[in-house]
Amino acid sequence: MPKVSNVARQSGLHEKKNSGSPTRAPRARDAEATQKRILAAAKKEFAMSGLAGARVDIIAERAEANKRMIYHYFGSKEALFERVLEDAYADICIAEQSLKLDHLDPKEALETLVRFTWKYYLENPEFLTLVNNENLQKAVHLQASEVLPVISRNRLDMVESLLARGVKAGIFRRGIDAMQLNITIAAVGYYYITNRFTGSIIFDCDFMAPDLLRKRLEFNIETIIRTVCK
Incomplete structure (x- = not known):
């Protein structure tokens, strides 16, 4: 069975075929x-x-x-690792789609996306570890993936649509690159969490303390909103 269909059946990113089969x-x-x-x-x-x-x-x-x-x-073990990676990316994509950002005010939708990304990273540390591991492997297992490009395109389409609505409403600046914004939203949460152990030592505080997590989320939201809004 083709790999795309295999993952698609689990993730729902592609149309299911033979829906009327026994x-x-x-x-x-x-x-x-x-x-x-x-x-x-x-x-x-x-x-x-x-x-x-x-x-x-x-x-x-x-x-x-x-x-x-x-x-x-x-x-093989390598093929299993690739499938696990694809499913991990598919899972976060499905969760993002469930946010239904198109039904929210553009600014509220952007804040929702930032909150979601932060919360997802906190609640799914295995996702970050898997991504880190694949980067150590120079992404050799995802280079031939037929699933990841679909997932990436869905994410960029979502962010591009959000930016366009914000520009039309007179809220967002023109010319914001959806890919760069996508990277920044991920980075402001990703770095903090993956570097929590060294960060806690360097800054002599518990990065995972509830009060610091709350402050970090507030800072993330403010950073992104200031970047995008007029």
């Missing part, structure tokens, strides 16, 4: 459930140990499967 046989449902357990176990193992340190036998044990099944469904 109910799947028990064996097909069991296979799908097994793959989901493997992916969940792999996500934790890769996030904790990285690609090089992750062990397929540990993934199999946690997934209540066996190594043969993992290789049967995914081909």
